[in-house]
Amino acid sequence: MSIATTPLHETDERLEHHHAVDQDAPMPERRNGEAAARRRVSDIQDDDDEPMPKRKKIRSSTSHLKIVPETLELRELVKAKAQQFAEKLDHSKPFNKSQLQVWAMQLLGEMSLPEKYSGFAAVMIGNFFWRRQFLATPFERRMLLLPHCLKHAEGCPAEYTEFGLDCERCGACTIADYKVKAEQLGYKVLVAEGSPIVLKIIVGGYVDAVLGVACLNVLEKAIDKVLIAGVPSYAVPLHSGDCHNTSLDESWIWEVLDKYEPIPDARLTGYVSIMRAANRLFDEHFDRLLPPVRSKTPEAAATPLGKTEDISYDWLRNGGKRFRPFITLAAYDAATGGSCLKNFDSNTQPFEFPDSVARVAMSIEAFHKASLVHDDIEDDDLFRYGRETLHRTHGLGPAINVGDHLIGLGYKLIAASRGGPRFVSGTALAAGDGESSPHDSPAASAVPLSLSADISCDVLERMAAAHIKLCDGQGAEMFWQQNPTLDFTPLDALQIYALKTSPAFEAALYAGLRMAGPIEKYEHLVPQFCRHVGIGFQILNDLKDWNGDNDNKMVAGQDALALRPTLIMSLAWQAASAEQRQLMQSCYFDREEQDAIRLARLRRLYEELGVFNKAERLIEKSRDRAELLADDVESEEIRQLLYFLVDTVLADEQDKDPRDSMPKPSPMLVPLPVTTA
Numbered sequence: 001m002s003i004a005t006t007p008l009h010e011t012d013e014r015l016e017h018h019h020a021v022d023q024d025a026p027m028p029e030r031r032n033g034e035a036a037a038r039r040r041v042s043d044i045q046d047d048d049d050e051p052m053p054k055r056k057k058i059r060s061s062t063s064h065l066k067i068v069p070e071t072l073e074l075r076e077l078v079k080a081k082a083q084q085f086a087e088k089l090d091h092s093k094p095f096n097k098s099q100l101q102v103w104a105m106q107l108l109g110e111m112s113l114p115e116k117y118s119g120f121a122a123v124m125i126g127n128f129f130w131r132r133q134f135l136a137t138p139f140e141r142r143m144l145l146l147p148h149c150l151k152h153a154e155g156c157p158a159e160y161t162e163f164g165l166d167c168e169r170c171g172a173c174t175i176a177d178y179k180v181k182a183e184q185l186g187y188k189v190l191v192a193e194g195s196p197i198v199l200k201i202i203v204g205g206y207v208d209a210v211l212g213v214a215c216l217n218v219l220e221k222a223i224d225k226v227l228i229a230g231v232p233s234y235a236v237p238l239h240s241g242d243c244h245n246t247s248l249d250e251s252w253i254w255e256v257l258d259k260y261e262p263i264p265d266a267r268l269t270g271y272v273s274i275m276r277a278a279n280r281l282f283d284e285h286f287d288r289l290l291p292p293v294r295s296k297t298p299e300a301a302a303t304p305l306g307k308t309e310d311i312s313y314d315w316l317r318n319g320g321k322r323f324r325p326f327i328t329l330a331a332y333d334a335a336t337g338g339s340c341l342k343n344f345d346s347n348t349q350p351f352e353f354p355d356s357v358a359r360v361a362m363s364i365e366a367f368h369k370a371s372l373v374h375d376d377i378e379d380d381d382l383f384r385y386g387r388e389t390l391h392r393t394h395g396l397g398p399a400i401n402v403g404d405h406l407i408g409l410g411y412k413l414i415a416a417s418r419g420g421p422r423f424v425s426g427t428a429l430a431a432g433d434g435e436s437s438p439h440d441s442p443a444a445s446a447v448p449l450s451l452s453a454d455i456s457c458d459v460l461e462r463m464a465a466a467h468i469k470l471c472d473g474q475g476a477e478m479f480w481q482q483n484p485t486l487d488f489t490p491l492d493a494l495q496i497y498a499l500k501t502s503p504a505f506e507a508a509l510y511a512g513l514r515m516a517g518p519i520e521k522y523e524h525l526v527p528q529f530c531r532h533v534g535i536g537f538q539i540l541n542d543l544k545d546w547n548g549d550n551d552n553k554m555v556a557g558q559d560a561l562a563l564r565p566t567l568i569m570s571l572a573w574q575a576a577s578a579e580q581r582q583l584m585q586s587c588y589f590d591r592e593e594q595d596a597i598r599l600a601r602l603r604r605l606y607e608e609l610g611v612f613n614k615a616e617r618l619i620e621k622s623r624d625r626a627e628l629l630a631d632d633v634e635s636e637e638i639r640q641l642l643y644f645l646v647d648t649v650l651a652d653e654q655d656k657d658p659r660d661s662m663p664k665p666s667p668m669l670v671p672l673p674v675t676t677a
Ligand code: SF4
Pocket: 150, 151, 152, 155, 156, 157, 158, 165, 166, 167, 168, 169, 170, 171, 172, 173, 174, 175, 176
């Protein structure tokens, strides 16, 4: 099969038809067949003539506006004004990135300063927004995050570990001074860059607040991940992003490092509490929510009869960011008044979700993990979550079987979510069933601990639809790879993206909302929102593939080497002249040439054709369209969650487990640099 003989839009049309037949209440938009499918996907195609709908809120990128004020006097002035500004803000809920950017511009406007300082102003406002909660966090619940670029460039004897630079306190740079003092106070200290590892430690429940030193580039990414998750943070910006010649206002660190100012009510509002709840499902609650059957003891787990379950449970328990279960829990929480979101206090018992909701959230992870096992087989990947992939460890047949077992676990978890007592605001009540409508009267409503048959069926139906779409998208990609042709349109790429990623987000979000009550008013919004977010996420992945991974000496352009059909490739083909198409053909298919040379040519061509910029514009369109949908959501809790999802999924830097990117052996590993080859 090739794309040419079975166009993807036909595949999509069949899928839509299939979907309409299967659903009791198909969404009106989905009844329109191919035209609607094309319109939906082409919604975000790069059509500069197409006016964007007017947004009520304006999000503008400030990624290029990250200049630190040049003099200490000016920096101190912005800092002082940011403190006054932040005192007037509503501290009862976390801000989102757009809001912070608007505040930064407002502050600079009041000070008649140029917008080039907006990144710095945003960090200062964020600092004073969270300062009270930061200072109220005991030292032993804080983390000090330092950049490794402060180390002595030539003489540093420290080694890198998975947690960053393991400073030996040789005294050749200031890192040792901060580290010694902070550790004496009780801080955890990390000399690393980037928010993923920090967020991982926070979500793991080890710390509740962060004091960080970093350049504005890194801090902007941290804002995407840490600040908007509601983690009290205080940041000291480096004066430049130049790793070899930078400095900082050291006194700003000492101002807060050893200050502890407890406040009576240190409760926070933020998604980190829900992230932790999602994490606990696969840790302390796992055995209760999904008791083992054939692998109860190590002896039983080692028998042929117990092995599949043992491997499957291990795979489900370990690895991954739990992002899909988080979406389900967060959606459920938002639709029931946001109790978990608003009552995060690490000194009290953590908020727990009803078992039924927890099991459904786990089921999404089970389906996701199953798809990863099969995906690793299809791509013959070597590593996943820092470990060898299952088919490498246990063989192809057993790995396929474990994937199937995980799918079975997903169904089992949904089925087990029926039955049990009712639940109000974190407290289990008397047994009962039925359905309330917490969307309309959030905090006061009793919501079912158990799921009714209707809810279970609705959730199941959405999971099944997501599963089928994922297989269709994955299948389309594999069939294209069997008979690759560059005559592959952006529409084809977007259809694959819409099938591969969006349905999983959709199922996770839908399940959380549906378990909280009737969902009519979100029926249209959920798939549309998730389609934009999912497509944007995939395009972001395309771009990241061309950014490479310098830390691991991985070369950019792996998708092209592996002949993956991407939007970038299709945009290039569409824009290329006959001569440029010939060049593309040779870059993709002429295996006689060295990989590095082929990729360097391809990158140059893509730059000439402007496809990276086009892809970036498409991500922005996806983001804008998703936010436009969120703007109209009445419930503030659900609206805020949707903004958070956009900010998180479409962040510049995805929350990548550093162990995921273990170097792969030749031929996937090719020498750097490609740009000069
Ligand atoms: S103090 Fe630590 S980070 Fe600085 S040069 Fe010495 S070992 Fe390296």
